[in-house]
Amino acid sequence: MENHSTATVRQPLILGNKTYHQISEDIARPIEGKASKLFKVVFVISVLLALWGVGCFAYTIGTGIGVWGNNKSVGWAWDITNFVWWVGIGHAGTLISAVLLLFRQRWRMSINRSAEAMTIFAVICAALFPVMHMGRVWVAYWVFPLPNQFGSLWVNFNSPLLWDVFAISTYFTVSLVFWYTGLIPDFATIRDRQMKPRMQRIYNILSFGWSGSAKQWSRFEEVSLVLAGLSTPLVLSVHTIVSMDFATSVIPGWHTTIFPPYFVAGAIFSGFAMVLTLLIIMRKVLNLEDYITIQHIELMNKIIIVTGSIVGVAYLTELFTSWYSGVEYEQYAFLNRATGPYWWSNWSMMTCNVITPQLFWFKKIRTSLVATFIISIFVNIGMWFERFVIIVTSLHRDYLPSSWTMFHPTFVDVGIFIGTIGIFFTCFLIFSRTFPVIALSELKTILKTTSENPKQPHH
């Protein structure tokens, strides 16, 4: 096509001399092939971690949340830290699939499928924490607006915690259907390959009988676009509402208007770090280096610089505002963060979130897989500490010095957190061997314009 530019300024997004058929082959290979020994080892470890977490869950439900380290002053601790951390990680998936779709960024096509899978699994892990924190999980359905007989009153629509119920359930279900509508045509490609009858039957069910007729495709494109348009404000609203759990309270260090944008930027920042952690391993293990290229890694690193810098500026703004406000409680909250008994968590957060991402200004570092992987781990850790700092340091020294205390996690707190990491990786590993990990039908649409040999991508 003449009107499509074949400019040489942009590097190809798909390396190697690929054909449409080759793309199907490369992406079906992990599904049809046998699992390697390394995969089995990692899978067993993940399942064991998940089971350890399930055991800790069971212990919590059976005994009560007294088995956690939470106390009268620090009523929210690891549970909500982990909840916000996981939800934040999920946000990168939606950002990649929805926002980058609206901005017509073609490089999203190699990574959106796995990033969205990450979103789904991360939100599942996140949702476990507030449900556990209810204590009586068997009445968790009381958070829904059900008739009076179930409780004594209707739910409170003034409460940010209820907003969260609506936000997280909408976010989870909409992300799920967005992901699945994209998966249907790709499942059909897997189905139509000659494979074992039992496998064929499974993919037949998963592909919902997709045939790829012109009408189906025309509706598919419309649905993808509108879902992207709906998901974009949705993802911003979700973390805004999560931040309002804190911001609408009167706790020093929480009661600030900067929270919504600061939380959203932090969420995208941590989410991209997790995407990088996962994809750097996945591209290697599943031989997808031609599709998830160094250029993809570099582009994601650039987003990390942007969001990481926004987070850094937000930290400084918070500090300035607390000083400039003249409110001594607010000032003390920030002084206590930096120099109090939790100084180490504050400085870990500052180092991991403000300093390390700035290394990506060097091209050598942002195009290096090893460096990117290490920094992505740092960001994951830093963003966990950010939530820990916000939650625990603000609560452990409240308005009444006689109730000042420290928070010490118990083995159950640690076990549940490790357990969710196990659940997350178990799900992701299953996904990587049973689902088409790259949106192959979407990728085929850009083959002609972005492959290494654009003039004649096939024959």
Next chain:
Amino acid sequence: MSNKVIYGVFDDEEVLLTSAKALRSKGVRIKDVFSPFPIHGLDPVIGIKPTRLSNAAFFYGMFGTATAIWMTWYMLISDWPMNIGGKPNANWIENMPAFIPVTFELTVFCAAHGMVLSYLLVNKLYPGRKPHNPDLRSTDDKFIMEIQSSENKRVSEDEILSTLRSTGAIEINQKDLK
């Protein structure tokens, strides 16, 4: 004349598009096209009207908004009014700022799910449905044009076949319909 269906197989979407245009200029009706990915610019050529799914999504969204407004009004203002944190709750409009998040989420929820359900419904997609693409390769790397002879009484079958051949079909298959 027997009722036949002709499948023109192509291995490039742009070749198929030019072929479809050539056939249409001769007055041939193209029943459908099966492809591994959307072919841009094909819909107007083979006479597919733009979908109205996004209009439907708008109305589902409006339904969500209305539901949320009714729900917050009924539960917190009318049925069991509560004074929470001294926030004004005498009427809905004074309490409305606190209801915005729920209203927004319910709007998105209804628009997205309503649209996806309608999409599955009109596309007849559900678990267990038998796929009806004529060739397994059409979800991999082949583009297949379906022409039914009963719909094309005025153009001879030979002409359709020769046009397909001359415009780049790599393979032509025919099947008799009962």
